Amino acid sequence: QDRFTGIGRDATPAEVKAWDIDVRPDFQGLPPGSGSVQRGQQVWEDKCASCHGVFGESNSVFNPLVGGTSKADVESGRVASLKRTDYPGRTTLMKVAYVSTLWDYIRRAMPWNAPKSLPVDDVYAVTAYLLNLGDVLPADFVMSDRNIAEVQKRMPNRNGVTTRHAMWPGNEFGGPGKPDVTGSTCMKDCATEPRVTSLLPPHAGDAHGNLAEQNRLVGPQRGRPPEGKVVA
Amino acid sequence: QDRFTGIGRDATPAEVKAWDIDVRPDFQGLPPGSGSVQRGQQVWEDKCASCHGVFGESNSVFNPLVGGTSKADVESGRVASLKRTDYPGRTTLMKVAYVSTLWDYIRRAMPWNAPKSLPVDDVYAVTAYLLNLGDVLPADFVMSDRNIAEVQKRMPNRNGVTTRHAMWPGNEFGGPGKPDVTGSTCMKDCATEPRVTSLLPPHAGDAHGNLAEQNRLVGPQRGRPPEGKVVA
Amino acid sequence: AAGAAAVAHAAPAPAEGDPDILQAPEHTTGLGQPVVTDGYGKPSKYEANVQRRQSPGLTQTRQASVSFAPLQSLFGIVTPSGLHFERHHQGWWDIDPSKHRLMVNGLVKAAKVFTMDELMRLPSVSRFHFIECGANTGMEWGNVAVPTCQYTHGMLSCSEFTGVPLITLLQMAGADLKKGRFVLAEGADGSSMTRTIPMELVESGQVLVAYGQNGEMLRPENGYPLRLVVPGVQGVSWVKYLRRIEVGDQPWATKDETVHYVDLMPDGTHRQYTSIQECKSVITTPSGGQVLMDQGFYSINGLAWSGRGKVTQVDVSTDGGRNWRAARLQGPVMDKCLTRFSLDWTWDGKPALLQSRARDESGYVQPSYRQLRGVRGTRSIYHNNAIQTWLVEESGEVKNVQLG
Amino acid sequence: AAGAAAVAHAAPAPAEGDPDILQAPEHTTGLGQPVVTDGYGKPSKYEANVQRRQSPGLTQTRQASVSFAPLQSLFGIVTPSGLHFERHHQGWWDIDPSKHRLMVNGLVKAAKVFTMDELMRLPSVSRFHFIECGANTGMEWGNVAVPTCQYTHGMLSCSEFTGVPLITLLQMAGADLKKGRFVLAEGADGSSMTRTIPMELVESGQVLVAYGQNGEMLRPENGYPLRLVVPGVQGVSWVKYLRRIEVGDQPWATKDETVHYVDLMPDGTHRQYTSIQECKSVITTPSGGQVLMDQGFYSINGLAWSGRGKVTQVDVSTDGGRNWRAARLQGPVMDKCLTRFSLDWTWDGKPALLQSRARDESGYVQPSYRQLRGVRGTRSIYHNNAIQTWLVEESGEVKNVQLG
Ligand code: HEC
Ligand code: HEC
Ligand SMILES: [Ca+2]
Ligand SMILES: [Ca+2]
Ligand SMILES: [Ca+2]
Ligand SMILES: [Ca+2]
Ligand SMILES: [Ca+2]
Ligand SMILES: [Ca+2]
Ligand SMILES: [Co+2]
Ligand SMILES: [Co+2]
Incomplete structure (x- = not known):
């Protein structure tokens, strides 16, 4: 575009290399390297366990990363516990469908307080260790750019995802399509049963503090003072 | 309006009296009372002169109130100096057409640091004194609600104003009418002589401080650093 | 009785009238404050209750967290930038704009680098759009969980955004719009947030590389000095601290489009790339x-x-x-x-x-x-x-x- | 040479690349700040130059004065409320809204008093309008006087205003719209600013008794808690700290419509009630x-x-x-x-x-x-x-x- 001559310049190869760190499910962008489960355990215990727990089970700073998957899931590629409504919480390994997602995210964002500090080999290693914790990879596994496609075939939830929906604003994934949920346009004597089935217990309202102090001091309505401080 | 029942209430007579203080050119709203030029001088020197000067001539906190009018103006009701392009500045007495405007404003807003503190009689008095300073009223005049209409007939600029223009957004004053100034819609080879006839001398730009510090630090253009601090 | 739970009603005015009318207050009888007490002003002290707030216990850390806009106290459609909801994954930063760069790479003739000076030189547009977090009202899927609309719906804001249509930059880089039907947007903060955007939306001219919000620059909490504006799409795609755009032929399956911001269906499958915020x-x-x-x-x-x-x-x-x-x-x-x-x-x-x-x-x-x-x-x-x-x-x- | 007067150009990047790209900055490799560091946020520290400012020597006091909006640094049409131009005649105040009252009197069936609670209960509208001081660009009538567009044109701002159409209140008071073709608006500050407004404009529904500005309450400098919005008309008519509306059959000839905000013609006459801000x-x-x-x-x-x-x-x-x-x-x-x-x-x-x-x-x-x-x-x-x-x-x- 001659129109904007002098605006912007070509990036140098070193610049692109420095920033183009993303890794796709087809492994475009994946740098060569490798790391063992054993080395991964070392990295994990040094740099990850303090937040995520020794077994990736902690929810003190974030949801547990590991748990809820089974050997059967590794076979089927569907995490069975996701079908249960009584299963408490969802771990990362229950949800993640692509090993590239884990690899890419750990490389770019973890450790949380020192993102991008891991050498490439350690990213392989700690990813392998996480998958070992979830019984996806054996303890003697050495993950590398050459065998990662095999690892993908063992991801417990690899078949548990879909893009069939109307919420992608492009023509891919089968196009925008028809929304799955339909509201009603009834205006008069509609068939709704206005019965209150869910309501906050008073103490849960107070869990959000004094609502009187969360509303403007003037206006047609005010914030509700805490229970027990109500003025008649 | 039944629609808004319970919103708003009737004002009490005392409330309307407390706030309905405006005075119009037809003297609607003018409270009864009176004050002499002599008393006005007292008020002026106690409460006004510190800001406006003993003769209303000061421009230390505001433009001079008095000056620029003549006995001839009192006769004609047109302030001659307003026609001169070489007359420096414009005083209040040169411009004001209605005595009610002075009275109303002094009552509501003066003294500037203690507005609405003057008793009604003192508003009469100090208004009379100001007009005396401008040779509109004699030194022995006692202004009151009964003779204020006579005072109006002596206001130096009472005939110097017009409402014939297109800038009143209502139908009064002869309606909105046709704008007085017309721009050009010429788009090509227009008859303009692009000769620069007015330009700030460099020091005048610096009078507004360092312009580099008055512009954002990024963007296609920056603020100009002060003269002499320019970097090549 | 109506208003029983409220603070006590104002006492009825005495018969002659309301003292707040009959007794002139100080502000009617005194001299007020000068101009430019604040070169950048702030709300009245009586408005101190109008604040963005966290929902206690919602997140385990405050840097991977959210604050909610006080919708119950707002008027019209513009959200004051000081009350714009926040959502950070690895904390917010106040980035020096003179050091910030935007790279465009991938399926392009030549990868490009732009400074803020350069981006702000290009033709810009200004448009009013809402931004809503995909997780807004998320706490209420199963049952009532929070007391006020600040917490039920406050991951929602609306601003006038100013910036360059992303398509302009892609054209300057010579993007392959035929093969490159997906765009990756990446941020410069610790999380280096990445999301896949459809080229379709970029081609429409709607997606902006924005620096302006409500007449001034973006706020640091909202991505200063550069963020992507993806109208109609959930907030996580409006990548903050935007540092890179890549054109590709496949989606990226980033953490925040395939592990989070996914919708778990009753059959146990997750819908991925659900991006549009529905009506x-x-x-x-x-x-x-x-x-x-x-x-x-x-x-x-x-x-x-x-x-x-x-x-x-x-x-x-x-x-x-x-x-x-x-x-x-x-x-x-x-x-x-x-x-x-x-x-x-x-x-x-x-x-x-x-x-x-x-x-x-x-x-x-x-x-x-x-x-x-x-x-x-x-x-x-x-x-x-x-x-x-x-x-x-x-x-x-x-x-x-x-x-x- | 182009840019000779400017600060030095950035040094060209070394051949391998720009250090601001090659060396990852702290914000890309660290953990940022938590949510709600500010319940009401503020601009980036790098935006400190974007301020409203006085023009030195323009006024003799700072309470009867003006500050100018930095138009050269703004985008789009919304003026951030913190940068809204100021014009005070007797200083600004931060008035307790629970004590503020609005009276409607004059040619009405019954004079009325409203509290803020009541006004905010009535049906409101929100509209985007500019406000310009009648004196904007006034220093430049004879010759060039000031260096930047902040000072030439900065008595100009634009906001989304929310409030009650004044006509609603006049109807509630039973105003005589036949005889009462003029309306007086009066403020509650020391200057108790008064201006005459044509009933025509009020009847059109355009004139608002406004409390909201850009989604929040008016700022104290702009009349909190109540100001008149008179679209198209110069700012002085947008009476701040609005306390009273009177309906009348004649204009009031107040100081600020017959002594100031009047236009001196070459023949020495003053045009009064010049209100419209022309294109x-x-x-x-x-x-x-x-x-x-x-x-x-x-x-x-x-x-x-x-x-x-x-x-x-x-x-x-x-x-x-x-x-x-x-x-x-x-x-x-x-x-x-x-x-x-x-x-x-x-x-x-x-x-x-x-x-x-x-x-x-x-x-x-x-x-x-x-x-x-x-x-x-x-x-x-x-x-x-x-x-x-x-x-x-x-x-x-x-x-x-x-x-x-
Ligand atoms: C200081 C605390 C901390 C440390 C240390 C840390 N993490 Fe995290 N981790 C987090 C937080 C908080 C998140 C959630 C971030 C977000 O909300 O986007 C997270 C998210 C993750 C996720 C994504 C989980 C999901 O479901 O989104 C993975 C995987 C992960 N961490 C792995 C690691 C690894 C591997 C290491 C060490 C190399 C590590 N973390 C070190 C705090 C930490
Ligand atoms: C503390 C300073 C101060 C004192 C004391 C003071 N004034 Fe003023 N006066 C001002 C200022 C400042 C203005 C301009 C206000 C504005 O810009 O609206 C002014 C405006 C006026 C005006 C309007 C002039 C015009 O052209 O707009 C009149 C008339 C006036 N004063 C009369 C008086 C009288 C009478 C008193 C005493 C009873 C008085 N002033 C006391 C500062 C003062
Ligand atoms: Ca250049
Ligand atoms: Ca890439
Ligand atoms: Ca009532
Ligand atoms: Ca009256
Ligand atoms: Ca989550
Ligand atoms: Ca003046
Ligand atoms: Co979100
Ligand atoms: Co003005």
């Missing part, structure tokens, strides 16, 4: 946690929006959805922008169930909880756009409820 | 006091507005008015509202004279200085809406000039 609305006054001071006339006010275009109609019910009336829409009604609606209502002091239901130009109608859950169950976390119900009790107290 | 525009970038950093492409950006309705066209000249091109107008173009315009321009490094000329739906065309002075002379002080000229010098410096 939704909420009554902001009266709303949960408030108390009506009196019986009589009220103006029911609220906000409606759609990620698919313009809002065309908003219906309001005061009887829990049995009967509806079309609300007034405040113009201009803009594309993928908040629309303010209002409806006159006279409160007779009896319990009432307030609801609003929005429609958009695609023909979509906002669903009830029953309709939404009928398809998606109760475990989706994201994209809860069900009709909100507020119960007005006889006391004047308003409560967050769900109907069944 | 006007200004290029905000590049503008006076700035320096272009480089030759090449620029987007000329500016603002246009009219007190008579919508802006229909803005023409831009880069050769001092000999040739003009129609600029792009950013939608939505709203009634009595700022409209952002832009035009592509490639600067060849030669001196250029930049001008903009706006037209409105009434057919009015913004005049040149020669045309304006031809009718009104040079002593009017108020209502200077002449075409502004910026001279771009070879050095890249932009200067405020007038042509003859």
Whole structure:
């Protein structure tokens, strides 16, 4: 575009290399390297366990990363516990469908307080260790750019995802399509049963503090003072 | 309006009296009372002169109130100096057409640091004194609600104003009418002589401080650093 | 009795009149403050209650967290930038704009680098758009969880954004628009947030590389000095601290489009790349946690929006959805922008169930909880756009409820 | 040489690349700040130059004075409330809204008193409007006086205002709309500003008793908790701290409509009640006091507005008015509202004279200085809406000039 001559310049190869760190499910962008489960355990215990727990089970700073998957899931590629409504919480390994997602995210964002500090080999290693914790990879596994496609075939939830929906604003994934949920346009004597089935217990309202102090001091309505401080 | 029942209430007579203080050119709203030029001088020197000067001539906190009018103006009701392009500045007495405007404003807003503190009689008095300073009223005049209409007939600029223009957004004053100034819609080879006839001398730009510090630090253009601090 | 739960009513004025009228206050009889006490001003001290807030216990850390905009106290459609909701994954930064760069790479003739100086030199547009977090109202999928509309719906804001259409930059880099149907946007903060954007939306000119918000630069909490604006799409795609755009032939399956911001269906599958914020609305006054001071006339006010275009109609019910009336829409009604609606209502002091239901130009109608859950169950976390119900009790107290 | 007057150009990046790309900054490798560091946020520290400012020597006191909005640094049409221009006659106050009252009296069936609680209960509207001081650009009637567009045109701002149409209150009081063709608005501060408003405009529903500005309450400097909004009319009529509305059959000839905000004609007469802000525009970038950093492409950006309705066209000249091109107008173009315009321009490094000329739906065309002075002379002080000229010098410096 001659129109904007002098605006912007070509990036140098070193610049692109420095920033183009993303890794796709087809492994475009994946740098060569490798790391063992054993080395991964070392990295994990040094740099990850303090937040995520020794077994990736902690929810003190974030949801547990590991748990809820089974050997059967590794076979089927569907995490069975996701079908249960009584299963408490969802771990990362229950949800993640692509090993590239884990690899890419750990490389770019973890450790949380020192993102991008891991050498490439350690990213392989700690990813392998996480998958070992979830019984996806054996303890003697050495993950590398050459065998990662095999690892993908063992991801417990690899078949548990879909893009069939109307919420992608492009023509891919089968196009925008028809929304799955339909509201009603009834205006008069509609068939709704206005019965209150869910309501906050008073103490849960107070869990959000004094609502009187969360509303403007003037206006047609005010914030509700805490229970027990109500003025008649 | 039944629609808004319970919103708003009737004002009490005392409330309307407390706030309905405006005075119009037809003297609607003018409270009864009176004050002499002599008393006005007292008020002026106690409460006004510190800001406006003993003769209303000061421009230390505001433009001079008095000056620029003549006995001839009192006769004609047109302030001659307003026609001169070489007359420096414009005083209040040169411009004001209605005595009610002075009275109303002094009552509501003066003294500037203690507005609405003057008793009604003192508003009469100090208004009379100001007009005396401008040779509109004699030194022995006692202004009151009964003779204020006579005072109006002596206001130096009472005939110097017009409402014939297109800038009143209502139908009064002869309606909105046709704008007085017309721009050009010429788009090509227009008859303009692009000769620069007015330009700030460099020091005048610096009078507004360092312009580099008055512009954002990024963007296609920056603020100009002060003269002499320019970097090549 | 009406207003029983409220702070005590003002004492009736004495017969001669209200002392606040009869006794002139200091501000009517004194000299006020000078100009430029603040080169950048702030709200009245009496407005201190109007703040963005965290929901206690919602997140385990404060840097991977959210703060909610006080919708119950806002007017019109513009969100003051100081009250814009926040969502950070690895904390916010105040980045030196003279050092910030934007790279465009991937399926392009030549990868490019732009400075802020250069980006701000290109032709820009300014457009009003809402931004809503995909997790807004997420706490309420299963049941009522929070007391006020700040917490139920406050991951929502609306601003006038100024920036360069991304398509301009892609053209300058010579992007392959035939093969490159996906775009990756990447941030410069610790999380280096990445999201896949459809080229379709970029080609339409709607996606902006924005630096301006409500007339000034973006706020640090919202991505200063550069963020992507992806109208109609959930906030996580509006990548903050934007440092890189890559053109590709496949989606990236980043953590925040395939592990989070995914919708868990009743059959245990996750929907990925669910991006559009579907048509939704909420009554902001009266709303949960408030108390009506009196019986009589009220103006029911609220906000409606759609990620698919313009809002065309908003219906309001005061009887829990049995009967509806079309609300007034405040113009201009803009594309993928908040629309303010209002409806006159006279409160007779009896319990009432307030609801609003929005429609958009695609023909979509906002669903009830029953309709939404009928398809998606109760475990989706994201994209809860069900009709909100507020119960007005006889006391004047308003409560967050769900109907069944 | 282009940009000679500017700060030194950034050093060219080393051959392998820009260190700001190659060396990851702290914000890419660390953990940032938590949510709600500020319940009400503020701009980036790098934006500290963007401030409203006084013009030194313009006024003799700081309480009867003005501060100017930094138009050269703003985007779009919304003015951030913290940068809204100020004009006080007796200083500003932060008034307790629970004690503020509005009285309606005069030619009404019954004089009325409203509390803020009551006013905020009535049906409201939200509208985007510009507000311009009648004295904006007043220093430039005779000759160039100030260096930047902050000082030439910065008594101008634009906000989304929310409030009750005044006509609603007049109807509630039973106003006599036949006899009462004039309305007095009065403030509660020391100056108790009074201005006469035509009933015509009130009846149209355009005049608002406003409490909201850009989504939140008015700022104290702008009249918190209540101000009149009189679209298209000069700012002094938008009475701040509004306490009283009186309906009358004659205008009031208040100080600020018959002694100030009057236009001195060449024949020595003063035009009174000149209220409408006529169609006007200004290029905000590049503008006076700035320096272009480089030759090449620029987007000329500016603002246009009219007190008579919508802006229909803005023409831009880069050769001092000999040739003009129609600029792009950013939608939505709203009634009595700022409209952002832009035009592509490639600067060849030669001196250029930049001008903009706006037209409105009434057919009015913004005049040149020669045309304006031809009718009104040079002593009017108020209502200077002449075409502004910026001279771009070879050095890249932009200067405020007038042509003859
Ligand atoms: C200081 C605390 C901390 C440390 C140390 C840390 N993490 Fe994390 N981790 C987090 C937080 C908080 C998140 C959630 C971030 C967000 O919300 O986007 C997270 C998210 C993750 C996720 C994504 C989980 C999901 O479901 O989104 C993975 C995988 C992960 N961490 C792995 C690691 C690894 C591997 C290490 C060490 C190399 C590590 N973390 C070190 C705090 C930490
Ligand atoms: C502390 C300073 C101060 C004092 C004391 C003071 N004034 Fe003023 N006066 C001002 C200022 C400042 C203005 C301009 C206000 C404005 O810009 O609206 C002014 C304006 C006026 C005006 C209007 C002039 C015009 O052209 O707009 C009149 C008349 C006036 N004063 C009379 C008085 C009288 C009478 C008193 C005493 C009873 C008085 N002033 C006391 C500072 C003062
Ligand atoms: Ca260049
Ligand atoms: Ca890549
Ligand atoms: Ca009442
Ligand atoms: Ca009156
Ligand atoms: Ca989550
Ligand atoms: Ca003046
Ligand atoms: Co989010
Ligand atoms: Co003014």
